[in-house]
Amino acid sequence: MKENRSIELARYRIEKAQRNLQSAKNAFAFSDYEETVSCSYYTIFTAMRALLAIKNSDSKSHAGVITLFSQHYIKEKLVTSSFNKLIREAKVVREKADYGDFFVVEREKAEKHLKQADEFLRQADELLRKLIFEQIQE
Numbered sequence: 001m002k003e004n005r006s007i008e009l010a011r012y013r014i015e016k017a018q019r020n021l022q023s024a025k026n027a028f029a030f031s032d033y034e035e036t037v038s039c040s041y042y043t044i045f046t047a048m049r050a051l052l053a054i055k056n057s058d059s060k061s062h063a064g065v066i067t068l069f070s071q072h073y074i075k076e077k078l079v080t081s082s083f084n085k086l087i088r089e090a091k092v093v094r095e096k097a098d099y100g101d102f103f104v105v106e107r108e109k110a111e112k113h114l115k116q117a118d119e120f121l122r123q124a125d126e127l128l129r130k131l132i133f134e135q136i137q138e
Contacts, residue, residue: 006053007132013050014128017043017121024114033110034097040110040117041094044087047124048073054131062091078127086116 024039045062048069052058055072059065066087073079090113096103 004135006056007135010050010053010128010132013046013053014121014125017046017050017124020046021117021121024117028110028114031107033105033107034103036110037090037093037097037105037113040113041090043117044090044120047121048087050128051124051131054128054135066091073127079123083120086120090116 020039020043024036024043027033027035027039045065048065049058051073052065052068057068057072059068069087070084074081074084093105093109093113097105
């Protein structure tokens, strides 16, 4: 059995993604829908980085992380290809919510993004546990 830095980093990042999801839920509860979509995106982004840590891969840019995630997980069919659209849409909406003037996020859109982030994190966590188990067994 072996444990390494990539596993430690992946675990740290998945816990951070869980905190991001809780922040998104809190923002939604207070009807702060722009913050909800922002935190929902960061849940997804940080979960992607957790999975990339297992592959000893990362990028300094959001677009780079998305590209690497697509290469290592979507193209390899480790996650469903529908996540590709979800990730890209979450990024666009987050950017508009954070930086766009007069951009209003409606409750329904915030709720949709929150649910998608929750589902993405659930599946990422399951996959991460599987990959960590496989690495430890090597």
